[in-house]
Amino acid sequence: MRLAHWAVNAPLRPLLLAVFTASFVLPVQAADLITITRDALDNNAALSSARSEYLGVEAGRDVARGALLPQVNATGNVAHNQQYESHGRSGIGSGAGDVGSGGAQLGNVGASDDRYNTVSLQLEATQALFDEVTRQQFTQAERQIDQQVYLLAATEQQLLIDVASAYFEILRAYEVLEARFAQERAIGRQLEQAGEQFEVGLIAITEVEEARATFDQSRADRIAAESSLQVAFEALEQLTGQRYASIDALGDSMPIALPEPSSRDYWVEQAIERNPQVLAQQAGIEISRSGVDIARAGRLPTVQAFGNYQFADNDIDGTTGYDSSSQVGVSANLPLYTGGSTSARIRQGTYQLESSQYDFESQRRMSIQQVRSLYTQVSNDVETVEARQQAIVSNQSALEATRAGYEVGTRNIVDVLNAEQNLYNAIANYAESRYSYVVNLLSLRQQSGLLDVDAIEDLNNWLTGDEVNFTLPESGGDDRYQRALDIGAPPQPGR
Secondary structure, eight states: OOOOOOOOOGGGHHHHHHHHHTTOOSOOOEEOHHHHHHHHHHHOHHHHHHHHHHHHHHHHHHHHHHTTSOEEEEEEEEEEEEEEEEEEEEEESSSSSEEOGGGEEEEEEEEEEEEEEEEEEEEEEEEEEEOHHHHHHHHHHHHHHHHHHHHHHHHHHHHHHHHHHHHHHHHHHHHHHHHHHHHHHHHHHHHHHHHHHHHTTSSOHHHHHHHHHHHHHHHHHHHHHHHHHHHHHHHHHHHHSSOOSEEEEEOTTSOOOOOSSOOHHHHHHHHHHHOHHHHHHHHHHHHHHHHHHHHHHTTSOEEEEEEEEEEEEEOGGGOOOEEEEEEEEEEEEOOOOOTTHHHHHHHHHHHHHHHHHHHHHHHHHHHHHHHHHHHHHHHHHHHHHHHHHHHHHHHHHHHHHHHHHHHHTSSOHHHHHHHHHHHHHHHHHHHHHHHHHHHHHHHHHHHTTOOOHHHHHHHHTTEEEEEEESSOOOOOSSOTTGGGGOOOOOOOTTO
16 A cells, blocks of 8 residues: 655755755666666676685686696706816926915916806606595585585575665655655644634644644654665665666555465475575585595595606707606605694594584574564564554544544644544554565565575566656645545634
């Protein structure tokens, strides 16, 4: 149920229009829920980050696989060498040559300077024959991919619920704003008439002040509702990276019913089996178990086949020819003592496995509790929506009766003001409960692992062509709540 468009006081309209349109200078872009959802799936930064993280983890599996495949390395070296040597001979006695102090005689001093080039090449290939550590690391990388798939699904489902919540928050804020506009206008007219009645001596000044206080409160409520609507639109922009000047409204014909199947145990079972957060924690147990296997594999030998070829050549003294050698074989390595680090890694991995098991149990319990709570909340929402819808009718009747009593003098202006406030609060509360039902139902599907684009599209079918935007509500004329704008004739003396 939605209020039709209400008129506002003429002096307020230019200012309010400026407030609503100041931040939105882009062309009008009406959109429905499924369109905005697809925009979010394409443009949301958090989801894009999760997708990139998944691709990075997937690439990590290829890194781990590479260690199990053949490894081939080539090393080459080309160098120019220059070698300089100096040498001499020393002796005692006469002869040609220089005589140093102490009678030492130096002779046959000479030097040599050699320059030559060298070339070398080495090829080496290895293939792991038995390497349990590397094999377990590859297994762990595959399990990390499994976990990342669930985390990506959880991010996508969280985005779907965030977009739907933001969308229906706009609709909720808009309907509340409609009610607050109508309330302010009705109480404004009440204040105006109270002032006229005081001028002619029909009522006391206290009743005028009561009307003024109520009008000021209704004005504050309307301003708060305007702010809520603007914030709601901006929240939607943050999720999608786009601005929407208007969105489609939710039709009154959407059924408010218990979730199907109407069994709480069914939804709990679905949460245990399909909730991506639960499944991600379960995959985390397998990752930790692989970590223990990796640590234990550190005690096992490694065996690998190898082959290498070496080539060397140089041009020393102008000689020709080269040296080459090759080798093929199998090598093995067995760690005998590692200072206790291997045993420590095993203990470390065991504790991490135990921690991941507790994390899984915690997530499982949390999901079960959330599903139970949401199912109860949705069930209560069904009754609450019905009750608050009836409360509108009851408060409408109460207002009319109070107004009639005011005309005959059995009720005062405070009674009329309270009845008006009760009516518009009932209208706002109905909008609150209606959209709470929709969001809680989607949250129940999310916690059960059943929220997807198809579910959003099914909900989108209940939207109407009516647009909710940043223009102010206008007077609808024949609205069923229009009578609430008439506060009735004042009591006449002597009646």
